[in-house]
Amino acid sequence: xxxxxxxxxxxxxxxxxxxxxxxxxxxxxxxxxxxxxxxxxxxxxxxxxxxxxxxxxxxxxxxxxxxxxxxxxxxxxxxxxxxxxxxxxxxxxxxxxxxxxxxxxxxxxxxxxxxxxxxxxxxxxxxxxxxxxxxxxxxxxxxxxxxxxxxxxxxxxxxxxxxxxxxxxxxxxxxxxxxxxxxxxxxxxxxxxxxxxxxxxxxxxxxxxxxxxxxxxxxxxxxxxxxxxxxxxxxxxxxxxxxxxxxxxxxxxxxxxxxxxxxxxxxxxxxxxxxxxxxxxxxxxxxxxxxxxxxxxxxxxxxxxxxxxxxxxxxxxxxxxxxxxxxxxxxxxxxxxxxxxxxxxxxxxxxxxxxxxxxxxxxxxxxxxxxxxxxxxxxxxxxxxxxxxxxxxxxxxxxxxxxxxxxxxxxxxxxxxxxxxxxxxxxxxxxxxxxxxxxxxxxxxxxxxxxxxxxxxxxxxxxxxxxxxxxxxxxxxxxxxxxxxxxxxx
Amino acid sequence: xxxxxxxxxxxxxxxxxxxxxxxxxxxxxxxxxxxxxxxxxxxxxxxxxxxxxxxxxxxxxxxxxxxxxxxxxxxxxxxxxxxxxxxxxxxxxxxxxxxxxxxxxxxxxxxxxxxxxxxxxxxxxxxxxxxxxxxxxxxxxxxxxxxxxxxxxxxxxxxxxxxxxxxxxxxxxxxxxxxxxxxxxxxxxxxxxxxxxxxxxxxxxxxxxxxxxxxxxxxxxxxxxxxxxxxxxxxxxxxxxxxxxxxxxxxxxxxxxxxxxxxxxxxxxxxxxxxxxxxxxxxxxxxxxxxxxxxxxxxxxxxxxxxxxxxxxxxxxxxxxxxxxxxxxxxxxxxxxxxxxxxxxxxxxxxxxxxxxxxxxxxxxxxxxxxxxxxxxxxxxxxxxxxxxxxxxxxxxxxxxxxxxxxxxxxxxxxxxxxxxxxxxxxxxxxxxxxxxxxxxxxxxxxxxxxxxxxxxxxxxxxxxxxxxxxxxxxx
Numbered sequence: 001x002x003x004x005x006x007x008x009x010x011x012x013x014x015x016x017x018x019x020x021x022x023x024x025x026x027x028x029x030x031x032x033x034x035x036x037x038x039x040x041x042x043x044x045x046x047x048x049x050x051x052x053x054x055x056x057x058x059x060x061x062x063x064x065x066x067x068x069x070x071x072x073x074x075x076x077x078x079x080x081x082x083x084x085x086x087x088x089x090x091x092x093x094x095x096x097x098x099x100x101x102x103x104x105x106x107x108x109x110x111x112x113x114x115x116x117x118x119x120x121x122x123x124x125x126x127x128x129x130x131x132x133x134x135x136x137x138x139x140x141x142x143x144x145x146x147x148x149x150x151x152x153x154x155x156x157x158x159x160x161x162x163x164x165x166x167x168x169x170x171x172x173x174x175x176x177x178x179x180x181x182x183x184x185x186x187x188x189x190x191x192x193x194x195x196x197x198x199x200x201x202x203x204x205x206x207x208x209x210x211x212x213x214x215x216x217x218x219x220x221x222x223x224x225x226x227x228x229x230x231x232x233x234x235x236x237x238x239x240x241x242x243x244x245x246x247x248x249x250x251x252x253x254x255x256x257x258x259x260x261x262x263x264x265x266x267x268x269x270x271x272x273x274x275x276x277x278x279x280x281x282x283x284x285x286x287x288x289x290x291x292x293x294x295x296x297x298x299x300x301x302x303x304x305x306x307x308x309x310x311x312x313x314x315x316x317x318x319x320x321x322x323x324x325x326x327x328x329x330x331x332x333x334x335x336x337x338x339x340x341x342x343x344x345x346x347x348x349x350x351x352x353x354x355x356x357x358x359x360x361x362x363x364x365x366x367x368x369x370x371x372x373x374x375x376x377x378x379x380x381x382x383x384x385x386x387x388x389x390x391x392x393x394x395x396x397x398x399x400x401x402x403x404x405x406x407x408x409x410x411x412x413x414x415x416x417x418x419x420x421x422x423x424x425x426x427x428x429x430x431x432x433x434x435x436x437x438x439x440x441x442x443x444x445x446x447x448x449x450x451x452x453x454x455x456x457x458x459x460x461x462x463x464x465x466x467x468x469x470x471x472x473x474x475x476x477x478x479x480x481x482x483x484x485x486x487x488x489x490x
Numbered sequence: 491x492x493x494x495x496x497x498x499x500x501x502x503x504x505x506x507x508x509x510x511x512x513x514x515x516x517x518x519x520x521x522x523x524x525x526x527x528x529x530x531x532x533x534x535x536x537x538x539x540x541x542x543x544x545x546x547x548x549x550x551x552x553x554x555x556x557x558x559x560x561x562x563x564x565x566x567x568x569x570x571x572x573x574x575x576x577x578x579x580x581x582x583x584x585x586x587x588x589x590x591x592x593x594x595x596x597x598x599x600x601x602x603x604x605x606x607x608x609x610x611x612x613x614x615x616x617x618x619x620x621x622x623x624x625x626x627x628x629x630x631x632x633x634x635x636x637x638x639x640x641x642x643x644x645x646x647x648x649x650x651x652x653x654x655x656x657x658x659x660x661x662x663x664x665x666x667x668x669x670x671x672x673x674x675x676x677x678x679x680x681x682x683x684x685x686x687x688x689x690x691x692x693x694x695x696x697x698x699x700x701x702x703x704x705x706x707x708x709x710x711x712x713x714x715x716x717x718x719x720x721x722x723x724x725x726x727x728x729x730x731x732x733x734x735x736x737x738x739x740x741x742x743x744x745x746x747x748x749x750x751x752x753x754x755x756x757x758x759x760x761x762x763x764x765x766x767x768x769x770x771x772x773x774x775x776x777x778x779x780x781x782x783x784x785x786x787x788x789x790x791x792x793x794x795x796x797x798x799x800x801x802x803x804x805x806x807x808x809x810x811x812x813x814x815x816x817x818x819x820x821x822x823x824x825x826x827x828x829x830x831x832x833x834x835x836x837x838x839x840x841x842x843x844x845x846x847x848x849x850x851x852x853x854x855x856x857x858x859x860x861x862x863x864x865x866x867x868x869x870x871x872x873x874x875x876x877x878x879x880x881x882x883x884x885x886x887x888x889x890x891x892x893x894x895x896x897x898x899x900x901x902x903x904x905x906x907x908x909x910x911x912x913x914x915x916x917x918x919x920x921x922x923x924x925x926x927x928x929x930x931x932x933x934x935x936x937x938x939x940x941x942x943x944x945x946x947x948x949x950x951x952x953x954x955x956x957x958x959x960x961x962x963x964x965x966x
Contacts, residue, residue: 080536088535100529102536199536205766234538235768313766316568319579320533324632336630340572363570363761372763 002026002162003478006071006219009165013060013070020060020070023165024053024114027072031116031163034481039138040148040158042077043085044117052114059112067226069112074164076155077118078125078201079105079210084115088201089123089133089151092321092328092347102199103231104168104210111226116164120154123349124318125175125203127151128420129411132351137408140182141479142445146405149179155213156183161481166214166223170200172207173306174400174424177436180213181400181448184438184477186465187213188220191456192431193238195224196231202317204310205236207428216475217437217465221245224458240456248459249466254288256464257393263299264398264423273447276440277399280449283471284397284464294389294396298381302426303418305382308362308375309429314352315359321347354414383430390454395464398423400436400448423450433458437465438474446477491729493690495721496698497656498648501663502641503673504617504681505548511616511640512539512582512768519679523622527634533577538767541566545640546771548672549589549614550781552642555670555788556609558593560778566614566765571758574632575619583643585762588613589771590642595666596790597658598808607659608647617641642672648687648698653717657710660684661812664710665789669814677708684713688720689734699724700734704748707741716741720748792817800830809838815852819859826863829870836862840883857886864893878902878950905951908960911944914952915960918943929965937961 001009001018012018028046035041049072056070075081078088080098087093101109109115120138122130130138130153138153140146141161148157152169156179159167169176171189180187188211195210202208212223225246230239258281265274285291323329323343330346333339348356362371389396402422411417427434432452439449449468453461469475510517513530530537553560565587568580590612597605619637621630644663650656664682667675675682689701702724707716719741724734739748787795789811796807796817811817816837824833841862845855865882868874874882874897885896897903905911918940919926928936937958944957 078536080534086535093535096535098536099534197536198538201535202767233540235540236766312763315761316570316578316580316763319570319572320535320577322572322574322579324574325532325577326534336574360761363763365759365761368761368763 002030002165004165005215006068006166006222007216009071010068010222014065020053020056020114021050023070024049024072024116027116027162027164030161034161034163037139037144038141038157038161038163039136040120040154040161040163041074041117042087042089042120042133042135042154045084045115048084049114049116056112056114064112066110066112067222068108071113071165072116073108073113074116074119074155074158074167075105075108076121076152076167076169078121078170079118079168080199080201081105081115081118084118086118086201087135088125089121089135090321090348090352091134092344094134094328096327098199100199103196103233104227105199107226107229108168113166119152119158119167122151122153122175123352124201124314125151125170125172125208126314126351126355128174128178128417129406129408130154130179131408132349134349139408140405140445141481142184143405145407146445147182147408149182149405151175151179152187152213153179156180156185156187159183159185159213159215160479166212166219168210168227169213170203170208170210171424171428172203172209172310173428174421176211176213177400177424177434177448177450178421180436181438181450182405182446184446184474184479185213186216186220186435186437186469186475187211188224188435188458188461189427189433190224190228190458191238191433192428193236194433194456194458195227196229196234196237198231198233202313204313205317206313207306207310209428217435217462217469218246218249220435220465221249221462224462228458238456243459245459245462248463251463252288253284253464253467256284256287256289256395258284258289258291259294259389259393259396260291261296261299261389261396261398262293263296268402268419268422269399270403270442272442273399273401273403276442276447277397277449280439280468280472281397284468287467287471292393294393296385296389296426298378298385299422299426301378302382302429303422305375305378306421306425306429307358307418308371309379311355311359312362312372313359315356315363318348318352318356323347351414379429382426386426386430386432386452386454394453394460396452398450400424400450404442404445404447427452431455433461435461435465437468438477439472440474441477446474492693493721493725493728494693495652495717496648496689496691496701497650497653497717498687499646499650499656499660500685500687501644501646501660502683502685503644503667503675505545505640505642506671506673506681507542507544507548507640509542510638511542511545511614513638515638517639519674519681521635523631523633524635527619527637531577531634531638533579539582539765541768541771542640545614546589546773547781548640548670549612549642550773550778551670551672551785552612552644552667553590553593554778554782555666555785556593556595558609558612559591560773561587561589561591561771562773563587564589564771564773566768567762568765569760569762571760573618574630575621575634575637577619577634577637581616581618582765582768583615584613587770589773595646595659595662597655597662599658600654602805605649605655607649610645610647612642612644615641615643648689653714653721656686656717657714660710660713662789665812665814669786669788671786671814677710680708683708686713686717686720688717688724690721690724690728700736702734702736702748703738704741705738705751708743712741712743715743715746716748719746723748786814789817796820800824800834802830802834806834806838810834813852819852822859823863823866826860827866827870829866832866832869833863836866840880844887856890857883861886861893868893868897872904872906872953873897874902874904875950875954878904881950902951904953905948906953906956908956911952911956911960914944914948915957915964918947919961919964926965
């Protein structure tokens with residue numbers, strides 16, 4: 001039962017084939033069996049999950065038809081959850097019990113979902129491998145020596161290994177799409193503003209966006225229906241008419257115009273991934289899509305611009321972690337300055353400190369124009385690239401990542417790691433929606449196909465992804481978990 | 491060497507919204523520590539700001555009142571620095587695109603001349619919390635009640651040339667803000683705070699001298715003193731061959747001096763950048779016009795009307811319109827009493843003296859406009875003389891009963907009965923035969939003495955005009 005999709009579980013629960021309590025217990029058993037190996041969860045809430053499951057079963061008996069009633073979910077550990085430890089993957093929040101729920105958490109709860117726990121992540125969502133987590137790296141269920149990707153690595157690993165039915169993640173430069181690709185699942189980064197950021201611990205406010213990690217495009221649509229919507233607590237959330245993202249899933253792709261950016265099929269791309277993506281695109285052509293090459297001339301600038309803007313915003317966003325009101329405080333501070341310096345030096349990890357330094361430098365007097373202002377100009381250029389491309393095509397398709405999941409500890413310098421996000425990062429600068437769907441295997445590791453649509457055209461993305469999943473079964477492949485777990489024991 | 495003083499003021503005004511600039515917490519003054527701080531004010535992770543539209547309306551109202559350009563597209567920025575009473579580690583303010591741009595304020599100086607002072611800008615920002623050092627041995631308490639209270643920072647051009655001009659500007663600003671009802675603007679409570687940028691330069695020199703910024707000045711009186719002290723200090727430094735260091739100085743009211751605040755001469759780098767959690771504020775002409783329509787009659791206009799409508803002198807009108815409350819008080823008194831000139835005199839002199847003596851605000855006065863108007867009516871209808879009225883006025887302080895009852899109870903009613911007055915006059919003439927004779931001999935000015943005696947004998951209750959008339963009749 002635990003390998004089923006959200007849509008299938010909903011049907012099974014509605015038909016009385018199982019109960020939320022049984023289902024929740026099954027996921028808790030799976031977590032008990034594999035989380036030690038995968039390290040996908042930072043916190044597991046077994047008791048409260050079972051209590052919520054019982055309540056869900058009672059609600060169903062009383063006639064409730066909430067869309068996610070009784071289905072177990074895992075939240076990335078940067079979504080604030082009332083009464084539950086919320087760490088953002090950092091030592092500095094190792095003891096932080098949130099006094100409130102994030103809007104995403106609240107909406108999932110209102111939709112009847114049962115919260116299993118909080119998933120592992122790169123510290124403050126800064127990373128592409130999950131290795132910067134203070135709570136240890138999560139592992140890729142397809143190969144325990146490989147990273148699950150990041151920053152939403154715990155969520156991706158948990159979904160891939162059936163440690164939950166569905167999970168939330170956030171994507172600032174690829175943090176939903178890249179781990180989805182590495183773990184062979186479906187991940188959706190909605191348009192900026194589509195999902196409320198209230199209660200999501202900020203990394204880079206103008207780029208952060210929450211979205212679902214799940215098994216199919218159909219599930220992603222169901223989850224987006226719950227997550228999306230304007231929130232008066234988030235001034236940057238967009239007030240658009242309520243939309244049923246499942247409605248267009250079965251639309252025909254006849255005449256769909258697909259653009260393949262030549263910059264995304266260039267040097268640096270693993271040739272096997274190149275071939276896999278091209279054959280995936282060929283499947284879409286069989287469904288009636290037409291394909292053309294497009295140009296995104298400023299692609300090569302996106303990473304540099306991102307690594308100015310994101311750290312700049314982060315340098316301010318992370319100032320509140322000062323040891324004064326909550327979180328980690330150093331032992332025996334001599335005075336205020338000592339408390340600030342040591343609490344932050346001891347509480348933050350290396351990558352976080354690096355980005356705070358970069359951001360602080362970029363915003364400093366005398367450097368602002370050269371870095372921050374210039375990066376904002378590039379951001380506009382990147383946005384214009386996509387706007388031009390979307391005059392000719394309906395969706396843009398390419399690989400999610402240049403290579404499959406890499407080995408733990410293999411990235412020796414941070415810039416090499418930053419380049420892993422080369423295809424995903426521009427979307428965040430442009431605010432566009434993007435998805436990663438499983439599109440094949442390279443060296444026994446899943447790889448992802450990225451689909452991009454124009455602003456607020458998530459329904460189009462989901463339609464294309466769903467149709468692709470009707471004619472392929474990459475998304476149905478499962479990692480051989482028990483063997484992996486045994487290998488470790490041996 | 492003759493020096494010219496150059497002053498610019500930065501005035502922070504707490505906008506009197508019910509809730510904070512970016513959160514729903516209340517903003518009342520004097521609440522128990524941290525009872526008005528919610529999760530956003532505490533900078534809990536994941537919380538976001540939501541702009542209080544009422545604060546924007548108040549800022550625009552101020553801008554319209556001083557004829558300023560209103561920013562059609564104003565942007566909030568983060569100003570980064572670490573301090574325990576700044577929970578987010580940055581203050582949300584406005585740097586390049588303030589809501590209120592250039593405007594002017596016309597100030598009346600002591601010699602009656604008018605001076606137009608430039609206002610560079612007025613931007614919105616959030617207040618910080620308070621660090622409490624007194625009650626915690628070796629530790630600091632943090633009260634975040636004030637954190638996030640909306641402030642309007644009003645920055646003047648360096649147009650002011652003396653401490654007196656600075657105070658006149660500040661008082662005018664205070665008056666307008668009170669008229670607009672956008673802030674309590676009570677300096678002693680910190681809802682209006684003033685920092686002064688002060689420099690001096692040799693007379694005739696065009697470029698400005700090095701300035702110092704004086705902080706922590708919390709009354710109009712101290713503004714004048716602090717600036718005067720600082721100007722003298724700068725003169726002394728220059729005359730001794732020294733140079734002025736650009737720095738922040740703290741005014742110590744007890745010692746009446748300014749002191750250097752920072753030992754290190756490091757310029758703070760606040761690393762401003764646009765606040766990504768908030769959208770720009772977009773304001774259109776319709777909004778500005780709608781705000782303009784809500785503007786009350788402002789002091790200058792009201793003063794001019796007092797001159798034309800009530801026939802007051804410009805000076806009296808200026809005194810009466812200085813605060814909205816005083817002007818309202820005067821107008822009520824004038825209307826109810828039917829004598830604007832008497833009302834103006836009583837309000838600007840007797841009432842003002844009373845308030846000064848007790849340190850009262852107008853609304854604390856035991857004599858409100860309705861009672862004062864009644865008193866003036868009794869002068870006008872000759873029930874009491876102007877002099878007796880002062881006795882009644884004093885009695886009204888402790889006695890809240892109505893004016894007529896007080897006059898009756900104290901037997902202060904003016905004597906107008908001619909029979910009674912004639913016997914009074916006869917008595918005075920009999921007791922002062924020399925003076926009576928002098929009058930008869932042509933020394934008419936002695937009549938004043940005789941009237942005075944009559945008044946004294948009647949304990950002030952005799953109608954002086956009638957007494958005068960009867961005296962003249964009897965002595966001629």
